[in-house]
Amino acid sequence: MRRFFLLTPVALLLAAIVIILATEYVVARPSHRTKDVAYVPASAPDFDKERHILDVYSPKKAAPNAAGYPVVLFIHGGSWTSGSKNIYTFIGRRLAKQGVVAVLINYRLAPPVHVPEQAADCARALAWTVQNIKQYGGDPARVFVMGHSAGGGLAALLATDDALLAAHGLPQNPVRGAIMDDPAGLDMYSYLKEMKYEGDEKYKVPFGNDPAVWKQQSAIYKIKAGMPPFIFYIGGETYPSISGSSGRFRDRLKAIGQPAPYTIIPGRHHIPMVLQLYWKDNIIYQGLLKMVGA
Template sequence: MKWLITLGLLAIAVGGFAYWFFSQPGPQQLDMVNNIIPGDRDAKLLVNGQVYDEELGLGLNIWAPTRVSDQPLPVVVFIYGGGWRAGSKDQYAFAGRALAHRGYLTVLADYRLYPKVKFPEFLEDSAKAVAWVHDNIADHGGDPDRIFLSGQSAGAYNVTMLALDPQWLGRMGKTTDLIKGVAALAGPYDFYPFSSETTKNSFGSFHKPELTQPVNFVRADAPPLWLSTGIDDTEVKPRNSRILRDKMLEVGGDAEYVEYPDMDHIEIMMAISKPFRNKGPVLDDMIAFFESRP
């Protein structure tokens, strides 16, 4: 009888954990699974919850290699996706670990989301985060002259707009020259007219929709772009990255396009985590792009 009671209690505990686990946001689930897989040990959470906007209470986390360096480290500011309506810097810790393990001081920054804000407020927040990093990252061992941006989906949109449209960093007293390259995963860059509920919510009320589209800001002197996508992505179709690459090259800009077979919108982000790196060399290709820049 006792063993039946024990099995019953165990089943309740397992069921309760499973219910709790699957109630978490997808990126949080991925981070938890990532943490139990060996690897990426040369990474630590250096700064947790640093506020970069006192008025709005927006914060960022900084991941760093555990090994000590006598030289300032290159920096990646990573902006997460989530349709401009979901996400958190803490949920994407697996990205911070992955990049820190490869030698990059990695900043994960929060920004305001729908329905609290719409375009352009989330861009203004991302610009503030990048400006804070440029001003303060040297205090944490980073090199302000080697700052890269990266993001996935909505985050890829944010960082690409910061690189292409000078006004956002300009409002912070900065120029896009501080960005040495942008590694963008599965981003939307040419999505007007707005057809999805997500884009209608976040962009539909803006009075000049043409100003929301990254493809309208291509220029020869923009930071280099690495635009990647999964061939099977039906949420943000690969044409977004191809069109932006083509338009950048037409004006003499620096852009490359990488597509991954058998990979969809979510899987390209999953491929950065330890459990799913066999899906494709996304992380390796990102690092190669960063290292190819002076």
């Protein structure tokens, strides 16, 4: 068994990105991108001009009804220490082309901040989305969250942690559903207590040394009746820690009478689980569009 994340060959990842960027213009035409919008006031004492920003991708055609298009807020992965919304422009374009307003966010990375601050950033981005998405053609009553890898764990917190949202301007949880793309961090409490993979110590950089924090930032312990629906897409060749925690999460949802669709995609490793979103007919988009009603 291996640890969470092993680096994929750099050349392979760079080649995939080059191919993606080479055809981006063709896909960009049906959508409009509003770039680098601050979701935290510049006057805030912790404002970070590089990380407290988001992009909005809107269909160029007017919505078919006055309420607006459904909205998906996407959170990138990167082991809580790296990553950027700018890598995933293709997701914003594909969603907008298919009748969804996409919000792709940055959040502060570890170090110097830890996962509680990252989760707070995601909650602030969600609050901004609910308050402002109407002017971009989105329906604030139909906001969904999506994440890959570490972003999946953060997205799960938005769907389950009502106290987190209330602390950042959302007294009612506005999330209408959560799309999990090979999510990491759903149960960091168990993972960091076991420490059974080589190199696991590095995950204490974002999560710290306090087991109480590990549990607080693990969405699996916040499952309760009345939560928004979840759908899972898991790589058949992903890391055992990801498939294991996702399976336990699914089982706990089922135990409270809220079964979640759970699709294992044969042959897929962890990084290809997000790169496959370059193709708009991908199985993940098919489930997503059905969930959001696009």
